[in-house]
Amino acid sequence: xxxxxxxxxxxxxxxxxxxxxxxxxxxxxxxxxxxxxxxxxxxxxxxxxxxxxxxxxxxxxxxxxxxxxxxxxxxxxxxxxxxxxxxxxxxxxxxxxxxxxxxxxxxxxxxxxxxxxxxxxxxxxxxxxxxxxxxxxxxxxxxxxxxxxxxxxxxxxxxxxxxxxxxxxxxxxxxxxxxxxxxxxxxxxxxxxxxxxxxxxxxxxxxxxxxxxxxxxxxxxx
Amino acid sequence: xxxxxxxxxxxxxxxxxxxxxxxxxxxxxxxxxxxxxxxxxxxxxxxxxxxxxxxxxxxxxxxxxxxxxxxxxxxxxxxxxxxxxxxxxxxxxxxxxxxxxxxxxxxxxxxxxxxxxxxxxxxxxxxxxxxxxxxxxxxxxxxxxxxxxxxxxxxxxxxxxxxxxxxxxxxxxxxxxxxxxxxxxxxxxxxxxxxxxxxxxxxxxxxxxxxxxxxxxxxxxxxxxxx
Numbered sequence: 001x002x003x004x005x006x007x008x009x010x011x012x013x014x015x016x017x018x019x020x021x022x023x024x025x026x027x028x029x030x031x032x033x034x035x036x037x038x039x040x041x042x043x044x045x046x047x048x049x050x051x052x053x054x055x056x057x058x059x060x061x062x063x064x065x066x067x068x069x070x071x072x073x074x075x076x077x078x079x080x081x082x083x084x085x086x087x088x089x090x091x092x093x094x095x096x097x098x099x100x101x102x103x104x105x106x107x108x109x110x111x112x113x114x115x116x117x118x119x120x121x122x123x124x125x126x127x128x129x130x131x132x133x134x135x136x137x138x139x140x141x142x143x144x145x146x147x148x149x150x151x152x153x154x155x156x157x158x159x160x161x162x163x164x165x166x167x168x169x170x171x172x173x174x175x176x177x178x179x180x181x182x183x184x185x186x187x188x189x190x191x192x193x194x195x196x197x198x199x200x201x202x203x204x205x206x207x208x209x210x211x212x213x214x215x216x217x218x219x220x221x222x
Numbered sequence: 223x224x225x226x227x228x229x230x231x232x233x234x235x236x237x238x239x240x241x242x243x244x245x246x247x248x249x250x251x252x253x254x255x256x257x258x259x260x261x262x263x264x265x266x267x268x269x270x271x272x273x274x275x276x277x278x279x280x281x282x283x284x285x286x287x288x289x290x291x292x293x294x295x296x297x298x299x300x301x302x303x304x305x306x307x308x309x310x311x312x313x314x315x316x317x318x319x320x321x322x323x324x325x326x327x328x329x330x331x332x333x334x335x336x337x338x339x340x341x342x343x344x345x346x347x348x349x350x351x352x353x354x355x356x357x358x359x360x361x362x363x364x365x366x367x368x369x370x371x372x373x374x375x376x377x378x379x380x381x382x383x384x385x386x387x388x389x390x391x392x393x394x395x396x397x398x399x400x401x402x403x404x405x406x407x408x409x410x411x412x413x414x415x416x417x418x419x420x421x422x423x424x425x426x427x428x429x430x431x432x433x434x435x436x437x438x439x440x441x442x443x444x445x446x447x448x449x
Contacts, residue, residue: 003326010311010322017351018313073311081275082309085371086326087299 007096052181067145090215102142133180140203226406233280241267243430256421265410302373
Protein backbone atom coordinates (compact mmCIF):
# COMPACT_ATOMS: atom_id res chain seq x y z
CA UNK A 1 0.00 0.00 0.00
CA UNK A 2 2.92 2.32 0.78
CA UNK A 3 4.27 2.04 -2.77
CA UNK A 4 0.78 2.60 -4.25
CA UNK A 5 0.52 5.85 -2.28
CA UNK A 6 4.07 6.86 -3.25
CA UNK A 7 3.31 6.47 -6.97
CA UNK A 8 -0.05 8.24 -6.61
CA UNK A 9 1.47 11.11 -4.62
CA UNK A 10 4.23 11.46 -7.20
CA UNK A 11 1.71 11.76 -10.07
CA UNK A 12 -0.39 14.29 -8.15
CA UNK A 13 2.69 16.31 -7.27
CA UNK A 14 3.68 16.39 -10.95
CA UNK A 15 0.23 17.77 -11.81
CA UNK A 16 0.48 20.39 -9.06
CA UNK A 17 3.92 21.45 -10.32
CA UNK A 18 3.13 21.43 -14.04
CA UNK A 19 -0.36 22.96 -13.60
CA UNK A 20 -1.51 21.18 -16.76
CA UNK A 21 -4.65 20.01 -14.98
CA UNK A 22 -5.43 23.49 -13.68
CA UNK A 23 -4.67 25.59 -16.74
CA UNK A 24 -5.39 23.19 -19.60
CA UNK A 25 -7.59 20.23 -18.63
CA UNK A 26 -10.00 22.07 -16.32
CA UNK A 27 -10.70 24.91 -18.81
CA UNK A 28 -11.22 22.28 -21.52
CA UNK A 29 -13.76 20.51 -19.29
CA UNK A 30 -15.77 23.68 -18.63
CA UNK A 31 -15.53 24.77 -22.27
CA UNK A 32 -16.94 21.37 -23.32
CA UNK A 33 -19.90 21.83 -20.99
CA UNK A 34 -20.51 25.34 -22.33
CA UNK A 35 -20.30 24.23 -25.97
CA UNK A 36 -22.70 21.35 -25.37
CA UNK A 37 -25.06 23.93 -23.90
CA UNK A 38 -24.74 26.05 -27.05
CA UNK A 39 -25.57 22.96 -29.13
CA UNK A 40 -28.94 22.73 -27.34
CA UNK A 41 -29.62 26.39 -28.17
CA UNK A 42 -29.58 27.49 -24.54
CA UNK A 43 -33.03 25.97 -23.97
CA UNK A 44 -32.88 25.78 -20.17
CA UNK A 45 -35.51 23.05 -19.77
CA UNK A 46 -33.77 20.91 -22.39
CA UNK A 47 -30.40 21.58 -20.77
CA UNK A 48 -31.75 20.54 -17.42
CA UNK A 49 -33.37 17.42 -18.87
CA UNK A 50 -30.16 16.30 -20.59
CA UNK A 51 -27.75 17.60 -17.94
CA UNK A 52 -26.76 14.11 -16.72
CA UNK A 53 -25.71 12.94 -20.19
CA UNK A 54 -23.98 16.20 -21.05
CA UNK A 55 -22.08 16.10 -17.74
CA UNK A 56 -20.76 12.60 -18.39
CA UNK A 57 -19.83 13.34 -22.02
CA UNK A 58 -17.75 16.25 -20.70
CA UNK A 59 -16.20 14.01 -18.01
CA UNK A 60 -15.24 11.31 -20.51
CA UNK A 61 -13.71 13.76 -22.99
CA UNK A 62 -11.76 15.31 -20.14
CA UNK A 63 -10.71 11.86 -18.93
CA UNK A 64 -9.06 11.25 -22.31
CA UNK A 65 -6.78 14.23 -21.72
CA UNK A 66 -6.02 13.21 -18.15
CA UNK A 67 -5.22 9.62 -19.21
CA UNK A 68 -2.92 10.90 -21.98
CA UNK A 69 -1.15 13.05 -19.44
CA UNK A 70 -0.76 10.14 -17.01
CA UNK A 71 1.02 8.13 -19.74
CA UNK A 72 3.11 11.06 -20.94
CA UNK A 73 4.77 11.69 -17.55
CA UNK A 74 6.13 8.14 -17.53
CA UNK A 75 7.07 8.16 -21.21
CA UNK A 76 9.10 11.40 -21.02
CA UNK A 77 12.71 10.65 -20.14
CA UNK A 78 11.88 6.93 -19.94
CA UNK A 79 10.81 7.33 -16.31
CA UNK A 80 8.80 4.11 -16.66
CA UNK A 81 12.12 2.26 -16.88
CA UNK A 82 13.03 3.57 -13.43
CA UNK A 83 9.78 2.16 -12.05
CA UNK A 84 10.49 -1.18 -13.73
CA UNK A 85 13.97 -1.26 -12.20
CA UNK A 86 12.56 -0.64 -8.73
CA UNK A 87 11.27 -3.54 -6.70
CA UNK A 88 7.74 -2.14 -7.02
CA UNK A 89 5.38 -4.66 -8.56
CA UNK A 90 3.49 -3.61 -11.70
CA UNK A 91 0.13 -4.11 -9.99
CA UNK A 92 1.14 -1.53 -7.39
CA UNK A 93 2.33 0.88 -10.08
CA UNK A 94 -1.03 0.43 -11.84
CA UNK A 95 -2.95 1.02 -8.62
CA UNK A 96 -0.93 4.13 -7.80
CA UNK A 97 -1.36 5.66 -11.22
CA UNK A 98 -5.08 4.79 -11.34
CA UNK A 99 -5.55 6.28 -7.86
CA UNK A 100 -3.89 9.54 -8.93
CA UNK A 101 -5.98 9.67 -12.11
CA UNK A 102 -9.15 9.02 -10.09
CA UNK A 103 -8.28 11.86 -7.71
CA UNK A 104 -7.77 14.25 -10.63
CA UNK A 105 -11.05 13.15 -12.24
CA UNK A 106 -12.89 13.59 -8.95
CA UNK A 107 -11.64 17.18 -8.73
CA UNK A 108 -12.70 17.82 -12.34
CA UNK A 109 -16.12 16.26 -11.72
CA UNK A 110 -16.62 18.56 -8.75
CA UNK A 111 -15.84 21.54 -10.96
CA UNK A 112 -18.12 20.25 -13.72
CA UNK A 113 -20.84 19.54 -11.17
CA UNK A 114 -20.80 23.18 -10.05
CA UNK A 115 -20.77 24.30 -13.70
CA UNK A 116 -23.71 21.98 -14.43
CA UNK A 117 -25.75 23.50 -11.62
CA UNK A 118 -24.91 27.04 -12.70
CA UNK A 119 -25.18 26.63 -16.49
CA UNK A 120 -27.86 23.96 -16.81
CA UNK A 121 -29.93 24.79 -13.72
CA UNK A 122 -29.58 21.17 -12.59
CA UNK A 123 -30.66 20.21 -9.08
CA UNK A 124 -29.41 17.16 -7.22
CA UNK A 125 -32.34 15.40 -5.52
CA UNK A 126 -30.56 12.23 -4.36
CA UNK A 127 -27.13 13.32 -3.24
CA UNK A 128 -26.03 9.86 -2.03
CA UNK A 129 -26.81 8.24 -5.37
CA UNK A 130 -25.02 11.01 -7.25
CA UNK A 131 -21.86 10.68 -5.14
CA UNK A 132 -21.88 6.86 -5.17
CA UNK A 133 -22.40 6.57 -8.92
CA UNK A 134 -19.79 9.26 -9.61
CA UNK A 135 -17.30 7.41 -7.39
CA UNK A 136 -17.90 4.06 -9.11
CA UNK A 137 -17.73 5.62 -12.58
CA UNK A 138 -14.55 7.50 -11.67
CA UNK A 139 -12.78 4.35 -10.47
CA UNK A 140 -13.81 2.53 -13.66
CA UNK A 141 -12.68 5.37 -15.93
CA UNK A 142 -9.36 5.72 -14.06
CA UNK A 143 -8.64 1.98 -14.19
CA UNK A 144 -9.53 1.66 -17.88
CA UNK A 145 -7.67 4.88 -18.75
CA UNK A 146 -4.51 3.72 -16.97
CA UNK A 147 -4.65 0.29 -18.59
CA UNK A 148 -5.30 1.49 -22.14
CA UNK A 149 -2.77 4.28 -21.65
CA UNK A 150 0.07 1.82 -21.11
CA UNK A 151 -1.26 -0.29 -24.00
CA UNK A 152 -0.96 2.67 -26.39
CA UNK A 153 2.25 4.03 -24.84
CA UNK A 154 4.84 2.17 -26.98
CA UNK A 155 3.12 3.19 -30.20
CA UNK A 156 4.22 6.40 -31.87
CA UNK A 157 0.62 7.40 -32.49
CA UNK A 158 -0.64 7.13 -28.91
CA UNK A 159 -2.10 10.65 -28.86
CA UNK A 160 -4.58 9.71 -31.57
CA UNK A 161 -4.87 6.00 -30.81
CA UNK A 162 -5.79 6.32 -27.14
CA UNK A 163 -9.13 8.09 -27.74
CA UNK A 164 -10.03 5.54 -30.43
CA UNK A 165 -9.34 2.71 -27.97
CA UNK A 166 -10.89 4.33 -24.93
CA UNK A 167 -14.14 5.86 -26.15
CA UNK A 168 -15.79 2.49 -26.98
CA UNK A 169 -14.58 1.15 -23.61
CA UNK A 170 -16.16 4.16 -21.87
CA UNK A 171 -19.56 3.56 -23.52
CA UNK A 172 -20.95 1.40 -20.65
CA UNK A 173 -19.83 4.08 -18.17
CA UNK A 174 -21.56 6.79 -20.18
CA UNK A 175 -24.80 4.79 -20.30
CA UNK A 176 -24.72 3.66 -16.66
CA UNK A 177 -23.59 6.96 -15.19
CA UNK A 178 -26.10 8.95 -17.26
CA UNK A 179 -28.97 6.76 -16.05
CA UNK A 180 -27.82 6.82 -12.42
CA UNK A 181 -27.26 10.57 -12.52
CA UNK A 182 -30.62 11.05 -14.26
CA UNK A 183 -32.27 9.40 -11.28
CA UNK A 184 -30.18 11.43 -8.85
CA UNK A 185 -31.13 14.67 -10.62
CA UNK A 186 -34.78 13.66 -10.95
CA UNK A 187 -34.73 13.86 -14.74
CA UNK A 188 -35.10 10.12 -15.49
CA UNK A 189 -37.58 7.63 -14.06
CA UNK A 190 -35.14 4.75 -13.64
CA UNK A 191 -33.69 2.76 -10.77
CA UNK A 192 -30.41 4.62 -10.36
CA UNK A 193 -29.01 2.14 -7.83
CA UNK A 194 -29.28 -0.66 -10.40
CA UNK A 195 -27.16 1.41 -12.79
CA UNK A 196 -24.78 2.11 -9.93
CA UNK A 197 -24.36 -1.67 -9.70
CA UNK A 198 -23.33 -1.80 -13.37
CA UNK A 199 -20.80 0.98 -12.78
CA UNK A 200 -19.41 -0.88 -9.77
CA UNK A 201 -19.04 -4.05 -11.83
CA UNK A 202 -17.25 -2.13 -14.60
CA UNK A 203 -14.87 -0.62 -12.03
CA UNK A 204 -14.17 -3.99 -10.44
CA UNK A 205 -13.51 -5.73 -13.76
CA UNK A 206 -11.09 -3.05 -14.97
CA UNK A 207 -9.35 -2.75 -11.59
CA UNK A 208 -8.68 -6.52 -11.50
CA UNK A 209 -7.89 -6.83 -15.20
CA UNK A 210 -5.63 -3.78 -15.06
CA UNK A 211 -3.68 -5.10 -12.06
CA UNK A 212 -3.07 -8.37 -13.94
CA UNK A 213 -2.35 -6.96 -17.41
CA UNK A 214 -0.38 -3.82 -16.54
CA UNK A 215 2.90 -5.68 -15.98
CA UNK A 216 3.07 -7.43 -19.37
CA UNK A 217 1.97 -4.24 -21.13
CA UNK A 218 4.60 -2.18 -19.31
CA UNK A 219 7.19 -4.78 -20.32
CA UNK A 220 6.14 -4.36 -23.95
CA UNK A 221 6.82 -0.63 -23.61
CA UNK A 222 10.52 -1.32 -23.00
CA UNK B 223 36.19 -15.24 -9.46
CA UNK B 224 32.40 -15.43 -9.99
CA UNK B 225 30.80 -13.93 -13.09
CA UNK B 226 28.47 -10.99 -12.60
CA UNK B 227 27.72 -11.08 -16.33
CA UNK B 228 27.92 -14.11 -18.59
CA UNK B 229 26.71 -13.91 -22.20
CA UNK B 230 27.12 -16.44 -24.98
CA UNK B 231 26.10 -15.62 -28.56
CA UNK B 232 23.61 -13.07 -27.21
CA UNK B 233 21.22 -11.65 -29.79
CA UNK B 234 18.95 -8.70 -29.09
CA UNK B 235 16.68 -7.17 -31.71
CA UNK B 236 15.33 -3.63 -31.58
CA UNK B 237 12.46 -3.04 -33.97
CA UNK B 238 13.32 -6.18 -35.92
CA UNK B 239 16.97 -5.14 -36.35
CA UNK B 240 19.62 -7.22 -34.55
CA UNK B 241 21.31 -4.52 -32.47
CA UNK B 242 23.32 -7.29 -30.81
CA UNK B 243 24.21 -10.08 -33.23
CA UNK B 244 25.96 -12.68 -31.09
CA UNK B 245 27.87 -11.16 -28.18
CA UNK B 246 30.09 -13.23 -25.89
CA UNK B 247 30.94 -11.41 -22.68
CA UNK B 248 32.21 -12.23 -19.19
CA UNK B 249 32.43 -9.64 -16.44
CA UNK B 250 33.73 -10.63 -13.03
CA UNK B 251 32.25 -9.31 -9.79
CA UNK B 252 33.93 -6.07 -8.73
CA UNK B 253 35.26 -5.40 -12.21
CA UNK B 254 34.95 -2.04 -14.00
CA UNK B 255 34.45 -2.79 -17.68
CA UNK B 256 34.61 -0.11 -20.34
CA UNK B 257 32.58 -0.70 -23.51
CA UNK B 258 33.85 1.14 -26.52
CA UNK B 259 32.72 1.27 -30.11
CA UNK B 260 31.30 3.55 -32.79
CA UNK B 261 27.74 4.84 -32.79
CA UNK B 262 25.31 2.02 -33.49
CA UNK B 263 27.72 -0.65 -32.26
CA UNK B 264 25.14 -1.91 -29.76
CA UNK B 265 26.54 -0.48 -26.51
CA UNK B 266 23.24 0.99 -25.30
CA UNK B 267 21.31 -2.14 -26.26
CA UNK B 268 23.85 -4.28 -24.41
CA UNK B 269 23.43 -2.16 -21.27
CA UNK B 270 19.63 -2.39 -21.50
CA UNK B 271 19.91 -6.15 -21.97
CA UNK B 272 22.09 -6.42 -18.87
CA UNK B 273 19.54 -4.33 -16.95
CA UNK B 274 16.78 -6.76 -17.87
CA UNK B 275 14.98 -4.08 -19.86
CA UNK B 276 15.59 -5.58 -23.32
CA UNK B 277 14.76 -9.15 -24.24
CA UNK B 278 17.35 -11.76 -25.11
CA UNK B 279 16.18 -12.96 -28.52
CA UNK B 280 18.91 -15.55 -29.02
CA UNK B 281 21.84 -17.11 -27.23
CA UNK B 282 22.17 -17.48 -23.47
CA UNK B 283 22.97 -15.18 -20.61
CA UNK B 284 22.95 -14.70 -16.86
CA UNK B 285 23.39 -11.48 -14.91
CA UNK B 286 23.98 -11.61 -11.13
CA UNK B 287 22.88 -15.23 -11.32
CA UNK B 288 19.53 -14.39 -12.97
CA UNK B 289 18.73 -15.98 -16.30
CA UNK B 290 18.03 -13.28 -18.92
CA UNK B 291 15.40 -15.45 -20.63
CA UNK B 292 13.29 -16.29 -17.62
CA UNK B 293 14.31 -14.19 -14.62
CA UNK B 294 14.60 -10.58 -15.78
CA UNK B 295 12.20 -9.20 -13.18
CA UNK B 296 14.18 -10.70 -10.30
CA UNK B 297 17.34 -9.09 -11.67
CA UNK B 298 16.09 -5.50 -12.03
CA UNK B 299 16.04 -4.37 -8.38
CA UNK B 300 19.77 -5.21 -8.15
CA UNK B 301 20.75 -3.18 -11.22
CA UNK B 302 21.25 0.55 -11.62
CA UNK B 303 21.10 2.04 -15.11
CA UNK B 304 22.16 5.52 -16.13
CA UNK B 305 21.00 5.93 -19.72
CA UNK B 306 20.86 8.69 -22.30
CA UNK B 307 17.36 9.35 -20.98
CA UNK B 308 17.82 10.12 -17.32
CA UNK B 309 14.64 8.36 -16.09
CA UNK B 310 13.66 11.28 -13.87
CA UNK B 311 10.53 13.44 -13.66
CA UNK B 312 11.12 16.83 -15.28
CA UNK B 313 8.27 18.58 -13.47
CA UNK B 314 9.46 17.57 -10.01
CA UNK B 315 12.22 19.34 -8.14
CA UNK B 316 15.60 17.75 -7.49
CA UNK B 317 14.59 17.00 -3.91
CA UNK B 318 11.23 15.52 -4.90
CA UNK B 319 12.85 13.23 -7.48
CA UNK B 320 15.41 12.04 -4.96
CA UNK B 321 12.90 11.53 -2.17
CA UNK B 322 10.58 9.54 -4.46
CA UNK B 323 13.27 7.16 -5.69
CA UNK B 324 14.85 6.96 -2.23
CA UNK B 325 11.49 5.94 -0.77
CA UNK B 326 11.08 3.24 -3.44
CA UNK B 327 14.60 1.97 -2.72
CA UNK B 328 14.19 2.19 1.05
CA UNK B 329 17.04 4.71 1.36
CA UNK B 330 17.18 7.14 4.28
CA UNK B 331 17.28 10.94 4.26
CA UNK B 332 20.93 10.79 5.30
CA UNK B 333 21.69 8.65 2.26
CA UNK B 334 19.94 11.19 0.02
CA UNK B 335 22.06 14.00 1.44
CA UNK B 336 25.19 11.85 1.15
CA UNK B 337 24.53 11.04 -2.51
CA UNK B 338 23.94 14.71 -3.34
CA UNK B 339 27.16 15.72 -1.58
CA UNK B 340 29.18 13.06 -3.38
CA UNK B 341 27.86 14.25 -6.74
CA UNK B 342 28.45 17.85 -5.66
CA UNK B 343 24.85 18.91 -6.28
CA UNK B 344 24.51 22.28 -4.53
CA UNK B 345 21.86 22.42 -1.80
CA UNK B 346 20.40 25.58 -3.40
CA UNK B 347 19.25 23.36 -6.29
CA UNK B 348 17.14 21.01 -4.15
CA UNK B 349 13.95 23.02 -4.65
CA UNK B 350 14.56 23.72 -8.34
CA UNK B 351 12.53 21.94 -11.00
CA UNK B 352 14.61 19.42 -12.93
CA UNK B 353 13.66 21.02 -16.25
CA UNK B 354 15.42 24.24 -15.17
CA UNK B 355 18.77 22.51 -14.64
CA UNK B 356 21.62 22.27 -17.13
CA UNK B 357 22.37 18.92 -18.79
CA UNK B 358 25.36 18.40 -16.52
CA UNK B 359 23.39 19.14 -13.35
CA UNK B 360 20.66 16.70 -14.45
CA UNK B 361 23.28 14.04 -15.07
CA UNK B 362 24.61 14.54 -11.54
CA UNK B 363 21.11 14.19 -10.08
CA UNK B 364 20.45 11.02 -12.10
CA UNK B 365 23.76 9.57 -10.93
CA UNK B 366 22.85 10.42 -7.33
CA UNK B 367 19.53 8.56 -7.78
CA UNK B 368 21.41 5.57 -9.11
CA UNK B 369 23.79 5.60 -6.13
CA UNK B 370 20.83 5.71 -3.73
CA UNK B 371 19.60 2.39 -5.07
CA UNK B 372 22.86 0.70 -3.99
CA UNK B 373 22.87 -1.60 -7.04
CA UNK B 374 25.10 -4.66 -7.31
CA UNK B 375 25.58 -3.95 -11.02
CA UNK B 376 26.10 -0.38 -12.27
CA UNK B 377 25.34 0.17 -15.95
CA UNK B 378 26.46 3.60 -17.10
CA UNK B 379 25.82 4.87 -20.63
CA UNK B 380 28.04 7.87 -21.33
CA UNK B 381 28.27 8.85 -17.64
CA UNK B 382 30.81 11.61 -18.33
CA UNK B 383 28.94 13.28 -21.21
CA UNK B 384 27.90 16.83 -20.41
CA UNK B 385 29.88 16.94 -17.16
CA UNK B 386 32.63 19.40 -16.31
CA UNK B 387 35.98 18.34 -14.87
CA UNK B 388 34.75 18.18 -11.28
CA UNK B 389 31.65 16.23 -12.34
CA UNK B 390 33.78 13.66 -14.16
CA UNK B 391 35.96 13.32 -11.11
CA UNK B 392 32.91 12.86 -8.87
CA UNK B 393 31.50 10.15 -11.14
CA UNK B 394 34.85 8.35 -11.25
CA UNK B 395 35.17 8.45 -7.45
CA UNK B 396 31.67 7.03 -7.14
CA UNK B 397 32.48 4.25 -9.64
CA UNK B 398 35.68 3.33 -7.80
CA UNK B 399 33.88 3.29 -4.45
CA UNK B 400 31.12 1.09 -5.88
CA UNK B 401 33.63 -1.40 -7.27
CA UNK B 402 35.57 -1.24 -4.02
CA UNK B 403 32.47 -2.29 -2.12
CA UNK B 404 32.00 -5.30 -4.40
CA UNK B 405 29.66 -3.91 -7.06
CA UNK B 406 30.34 -4.53 -10.74
CA UNK B 407 30.42 -1.63 -13.19
CA UNK B 408 29.90 -1.70 -16.95
CA UNK B 409 30.23 1.67 -18.61
CA UNK B 410 29.96 2.74 -22.22
CA UNK B 411 31.79 5.91 -23.08
CA UNK B 412 33.22 7.91 -25.94
CA UNK B 413 35.10 10.00 -23.37
CA UNK B 414 38.13 7.72 -23.44
CA UNK B 415 40.47 9.59 -21.07
CA UNK B 416 37.89 9.99 -18.28
CA UNK B 417 36.59 6.43 -18.61
CA UNK B 418 40.02 4.86 -18.91
CA UNK B 419 40.96 6.37 -15.53
CA UNK B 420 38.64 3.94 -13.77
CA UNK B 421 38.22 0.99 -16.15
CA UNK B 422 40.03 -2.22 -15.34
CA UNK B 423 39.33 -3.72 -18.76
CA UNK B 424 38.02 -2.61 -22.16
CA UNK B 425 35.81 -4.44 -24.64
CA UNK B 426 35.22 -3.11 -28.15
CA UNK B 427 31.88 -3.55 -29.85
CA UNK B 428 31.24 -3.14 -33.56
CA UNK B 429 28.24 -4.13 -35.63
CA UNK B 430 26.53 -5.71 -32.64
CA UNK B 431 29.35 -8.08 -31.71
CA UNK B 432 32.30 -7.91 -29.33
CA UNK B 433 35.31 -7.65 -31.62
CA UNK B 434 37.99 -7.80 -28.96
CA UNK B 435 38.12 -8.74 -25.33
CA UNK B 436 40.64 -9.83 -22.75
CA UNK B 437 41.50 -13.51 -22.78
CA UNK B 438 41.41 -13.41 -18.98
CA UNK B 439 37.69 -13.46 -18.51
CA UNK B 440 35.67 -14.61 -15.57
CA UNK B 441 34.68 -18.21 -15.17
CA UNK B 442 31.10 -19.13 -16.11
CA UNK B 443 28.57 -19.23 -13.29
CA UNK B 444 28.20 -22.52 -11.44
CA UNK B 445 24.75 -23.17 -12.92
CA UNK B 446 24.35 -22.33 -16.54
CA UNK B 447 20.87 -22.92 -17.91
CA UNK B 448 20.48 -25.37 -20.74
CA UNK B 449 19.95 -23.87 -24.14
